[in-house]
Amino acid sequence: MTMAMEIELKFLLQSVPATELEILLKPMVQQLQAGKALHLRNGYYDTPEHWFQQHGMGLRSRQQNDDIEHTIKLAGKQHGALHARQEYNVKASQLVPQLAAFPATIWPEHTDVQALQQQLTELFRTDFCRQPWLLTLAQNTQIELVQDEGQIVTADSQQPICELELELKSGDVSQVFVLARQVVAALPVRLGVQSKAERGYRLTGSKPLQVKALPTEASPALLLRLLQHNEACYMQEQSPDAMLTVSLALNRIAQWLKTQPALQRWQPICTQLSAKAAQSKADQQLFYGSDYNLLLLALSEYFLNAEP
Known part of the structure; x- marks a missing residue:
């Protein structure tokens, strides 16, 4: 299991070819390393009463080829467009998340984890292609920029995904804003305040x-x-x-x-x-x-x- 503090900015945009995006990015950074394109299939789980949503938490099962990873994201903090939150990731062999695999310290007091497990159901899915780049900026700051394109899918509706995410991997958080300002200047984008999970919940009609x-x-x-x-x-x-x-x-x-x-x-x-x-x-x-x-x-x- 791994734990990380996720610090990221999200942009929403129209579709841009990855090759064109890479050309735009190169002058903005000291070094750019393109990663392998990924096809990610994600199921988002909750109880029928949306316990996780009510507690500001998210529960996701992600499949990439034969690899499965379960993730719980905590509520964290939001500073305008910047999101900062803890996430816990567990390698798994089955799609349905096993809550007992996560640290007992993440649960609110008096949470009956076993009862939650029995109530888990998949509410919606996201299916998208991700193109990642690892960017090196000033002060040895490393930022992962990913381009996600695909769909959020519920039982009876769907919504397109077309996003750029800037996640601080190491170094100075101010460099995230430096890069973000250059992205705004180069592309017709708008800052996204809603996560894929929030959009998915709203697509189910649970919280318009x-x-x-x-x-x-x-x-x-x-x-x-x-x-x-x-x-x-x-x-x-x-x-x-x-x-x-x-x-x-x-x-x-x-x-x-x-x-x-x-x-x-x-x-x-x-x-x-x-x-x-x-x-x-x-x-x-x-x-x-x-x-x-x-x-x-x-x-x-x-x-x-x-x-x-």
């Missing part, structure tokens, strides 16, 4: 996204989370209420930016984005714009560094 109004009093970090939530809500149903809430969140973030010397250059950009989102013709192209995604990266890096 709803517009979340802004509370009267909210920290800047909460405003950023609500901004990203309502962006995802708009991308799901093109709800005018979601876009209006995006505009309001951007406006309040812009007011806060006036008080932050390190971020003041983003204040006029944030104000302009808020105005664009308030227009009746505003659509999803706002979220693929470089200004919007660079703003999210700047805020994410700020909140990560501000954490004690």
Whole structure:
């Protein structure tokens, strides 16, 4: 069994040939090592009452050729677009995860692991091709960038996967943001706040996204989370209420930016984005714009560094 702290950023994009993506990446890094393309088949398990989802955990069974690996991801922390969470991986000989193989310390107090095991069922699957690259950046930082293309599949529906993920393997986390800014400048992408598991749960209809109004009093970090939530809500149903809430969140973030010397250059950009989102013709192209995604990266890096 292995345990790792997963620190990653995710981008959503239209399909790009791997050869073209590699050409774009080479000038951004000191060294680029292409890995072997993989076909990954993944089953996501939970109880009928979604115990794992309710506890902010994910349970996955991954098959690559004849190799099977079971993974539990814990809730972790989210700093805007950056996700940081612990994951535990166990080599296995069968597809259904065996919960007893994971450390007893990961379970909430009084969890009946045996009862959970008996209730496990596969809720949805992801089936995708992954092209990995190992990138070396400044300060001997290594980042794995992967391109995933495939499908999320439930019993009666499916949704495409087309993502880039940047995962810190070793070194300075600030280099993840350096690389991410270059990706935004080079490709029409938007930062993805939802994991494949979250998208899968929503595809099953268990927890559809709803517009979340802004509370009267909210920290800047909460405003950023609500901004990203309502962006995802708009991308799901093109709800005018979601876009209006995006505009309001951007406006309040812009007011806060006036008080932050390190971020003041983003204040006029944030104000302009808020105005664009308030227009009746505003659509999803706002979220693929470089200004919007660079703003999210700047805020994410700020909140990560501000954490004690």
